[in-house]
Amino acid sequence: MSASQWRRAMNSAATAAAPSRAAPPTHSSRGRAATAAAADAPAKVFWFERIGARVKARHVVVLAAVLLYPFLATPFFTYQIGAQSLALGLIALSLTFLGGYGGMVSLAQMTVAGLAGYLIAIFGTSSVAAISLGWPWWLAVVFALVVATVFAAAVGWLSVRTEGIYTIMITLAIGVAFFYLAQQNYTLFNGFGGFSKVAAPELFGVDFKEPVPFYFAALACALAGYFLVKHLVRAPFGIALQGIRENPRRMASLGFHVTAHRVAAYAVSGLLAAIGGVLMVWYNGRISPGTANLAAMISILVIAVLGGMKHPIGAFIGAVVYVLLQNFAIDLFVRERFNLVIGGVFLSVVLFSPDGLLGLWAMLRSRLARPQPSHPQRRQR
């Protein structure tokens, strides 16, 4: 079976269909499969036709909405709701990729993001001149992303041999250890106080500290991350990863290197989380241990689960709902008890829909769609 057939199978059917295909490639040469895919696809259709066939009305609507949003919303909604949701969504997306497609739930995604944020403060400029090295921002960003990705791969390498709750425990331990390291180390992390005045750069005369430019920077990163995940889960690597999620032993017997795939998935998700972390530190203008504490680590899991872990877009939907609740729950309810609203929403979403808000939406659509065939006349009207 060629890779394109594989891909079609993954696209059309549910992921559960993958293991039932009885004739997997007998050789493990994914490289050859990829080149085959690249060879046969453009021969039939042009790339823009291929993209055109996939784009639906709802994609255009969503894209137009996110592009027009900052021009319609107040600076507060642009910055605190919009940009923060995109940055948090990107970190949650890294968990969706790892958990939803790789079957590995890591609590350390916020830690990776926090590390990237700290590296920006340490290598770039901040209020703590004694520690910050004052590198140009682009160099600090590149360095932060590379180091955070390597760190994520190392976390992966430590935890891939475990499953389920043990992965959660190990990543939790790493995250909490990082929190305490940051809180108690003064030579590198400046302890409890952390770093302030970590500003987003100015580029081509545009000040990225301003709400609208920062929103678009966050949007560009979020879209890039979203399409990267969309692409990866259909590429041979992503398909193998989903196979490993379903049945690692079978994939190993087919010749796939299970550990290598999993570590690579950690690295990819680490890169996404690191980009989110850089956006977060610019968004806050500061970083301290509280940015990556236990509550923050869990909030990323909450966001991913809230939106729905089976789709990349779920991370962003979850982030928007989470940020809105964080900001406005206090206006809705008895002030001292506003966390009840937040907890209640999370609880009911998880209770009634195992696939988060997206699952709720799918359930609603299928309920509404079902009676239609029995009323053909109404449909004609």
Add this chain to the structure above:
Amino acid sequence: MKSTKKTVMLRTIVGAAAATCLLGTAAAQETLKIGVLANLEGPFAVPGQDGYRGADMALKEKNGMAGGKKIEFVKVSSDATPDKAVAMTRKAVEQDKVQIMIGPLSGDEGIAVKNYAKTKPDITFINGSSGAQATTLSDPAANFYRFNTEGAQWMVGVGEAALAKGYKKVFLVAEDYGFPYSQVQGFMASYCAKGGKVVDKAWVPLGTKDYAAVVAKIPKDIDAVVVVLGGSDAVNFLNQYEQAGGSKPMVGGSITVDQTVLNYKGKRRESLLGTMSAGPMADSIDTPEWKKFVADYKAQFKDGFPSPSLFAYLYYINTRATLEALDAVKGDLSGGQKAYRAALQKTDFKGPAGEVKIDANRNGVGSTYITEVTKAADGSFYNKVVKVVPNISQTLGLSEAEFKKMGLGSRDVPDCRK
């Protein structure tokens, strides 16, 4: 004909009604929104709630009015992290459109909010209860006011009092973050200048449970132990110091010898007698202003503490200063709040625990109460006020140049070991 007349009359009535309504709303629209940020989640949720009580008290004293306008509090909550403090301040300022913002609660939140204040020059920010030195000493914001004194000021005078008791050599145990640094500096500045010595310093992480290593390090030839720990950290240290056979007298920080420690049941309970500490207020201040404050607090909040906490007191004086300045300018916030800020600068009133006024950096200048643990008639322990040190500036009585030379309090500033 008849019908037209009727219509005309109806119109008149409707018109009149509409006019009354408009007038009515015009009067009601004279409300002024003030944001209040404290904590309802995280480690300071309980003190945070008391902070809101303090702010509510100040408003109720004025019957909800200031400067001829009805005051509406927009309350927002942080979880003691600077990120959240700024996010919630931004929500109150940009979304709820408050013109004056009161808060936050803890030190690092204060520094973060001060930095945010610089980006909103048209809004006036007033501190809640945060007490980091750097907020107003290094790179202050022109629109950030703090009417309370901070951690270092709260310990001024303790150094002299310790020397008077004959404590010439001390050992220090303190938590490793900004607030204890400030407290220790306030103690040492005068203690070391007058010949006292800190033999060694043990900086322990916040939330330390095991003090065995620290206790083992305490030398035999010291006169007292300076303990700047809070809550459960203080209780844990006392227990373990007692079990190890320690018997030196103690000097405490502003949040060390509170009710949890005074209710301590160990064998060494008696040895707590005479423990010195200091703060901007004390439960046993013997003035009519303080007694009225406590009585009002108890009457207004049945679910509150037995006596107002430090946080209620600090939010109270900051909110009261906010409202009194509004009265002074008759609610006029025009022209970038220029007149209002001038009135704030001139604030000088007698609060429950002494005078409330500010210096050129817009930081409080006030009194510190030095207390000693004393046995009451019923056998319970309480902090008895032994001395009031008035008029303490943020430079701890030194000139600004001298203070700058010393620098802000940190692990090694001032050193005091020689």
